[in-house]
Amino acid sequence: MGQMLVRNLDDAVIERLKRLALERGTSLEQVAREALTAAAASAGFDRAAWAARAAAMRARCLPSDVSSVDLIREMREERDRQLMAHGRRDGTTRGEP
Numbered sequence: 351m352g353q354m355l356v357r358n359l360d361d362a363v364i365e366r367l368k369r370l371a372l373e374r375g376t377s378l379e380q381v382a383r384e385a386l387t388a389a390a391a392s393a394g395f396d397r398a399a400w401a402a403r404a405a406a407m408r409a410r411c412l413p414s415d416v417s418s419v420d421l422i423r424e425m426r427e428e429r430d431r432q433l434m435a436h437g438r439r440d441g442t443t444r445g446e447p
Contacts, residue, residue, distance in 0.1 A: 364378075371381040
């Protein structure tokens with residue numbers, strides 16, 4: 351494993367890392383190692399590759415000729431039919447005036 355020396359680190363940063371190490375019951379070195387590892391892992395995010403995968407997923411979805419307005423209308427009509435079948439001819443649900 352490699353080693354690294356970080357110079358000119360702000361004293362406040364060091365103090366925060368020390369407090370974090372104390373809270374976790376571990377060493378300052380371990381906290382710094384974890385922070386650097388997490389930063390290196392997140393730096394590997396490839397936005398272009400993610401966008402390409404998202405585009406490929408969208409391309410696999412079949413286009414629909416059905417309008418969302420039509421779907422909502424059908425759902426409401428079905429709800430109204432069910433309400434009328436159960437004696438609620440005014441279209442209200444229980445508890446409504």
